[in-house]
Amino acid sequence: MKVLLVDDDEKITAALGRGLRAEGFTVDVERNGIDGLWRAGEGCYDVIVLDIMMPGRNGFLVCADLRAAENWTPILMLTAKDGDLDEAEALDTGADDYLVKPFSFPVLVARLYALIRRSNSATPPPSGVADLRIDPLHHRVWVGEAELTVTSREFDVLHYLVHRTGQVLSKQHILDGVWSGDFDGDPNIVEVYVARLRRKLEQHDCHASIDTVRGAGYRLAARTVPGSPGPR
Secondary structure, eight states: OEEEEEOSOHHHHHHHHHHHHHTTOEEEEESSHHHHHHHHHHSOOSEEEEESSOSSSOHHHHHHHHHHTTOOOOEEEEESOOSHHHHHHHHHTTOSEEEESSOOHHHHHHHHHHHHHHHHHTOOOOEEETTEEEETTTTEEEETTEEEOOOHHHHHHHHHHHHTTTOOBOHHHHHHHHSOTTOOSOTTHHHHHHHHHHHHHHHTTOSEEEEEETTTEEEEEEOOOTTSOOOO
């Protein structure tokens, strides 16, 4: 599970990062509201932990911007500010939960798991392009009526591409969105997963394809099928 932690307090982000990784989470960190907003829009996260008082853009505005962009990733507001008005504003701007510093780490973890469970239970139906469909809740993939066998990472890459159908995505863009933001391995790992997915889609004569855009990256799009009617 991937967590985005947005807080300008380096001690808190370091401590929470260590603790959450020990719990099995993948953690990305941003230390101001502007970078946090960008990262939340670019990555695929299970939950966002968002401070309120930050430079650049406060947590209320970041949360409101995400909801306005129809980003429904669960958000837990984490702040030193106390009081009913702050809690009410956090919830009014679209946050799902609220926790005041200082807090108990086990309580934070329990809240995160609860938000993720709640979000999963409300996951929208399968989506896709052409005859390719994916089910984000159960990590399942179909081409037409045939179900494909994919690994967890293959699914994450495909999900990321489907969510951005028609967009040209660089290797680094995909790395940042699917792998942890601090991934320091060979970026060509993206080529490996794209090649695997292509083979599986082609084996089932999928009407969607992952195209290479020379010098730019990859793009998932519906392909023209011989004999099929053109656009109207």
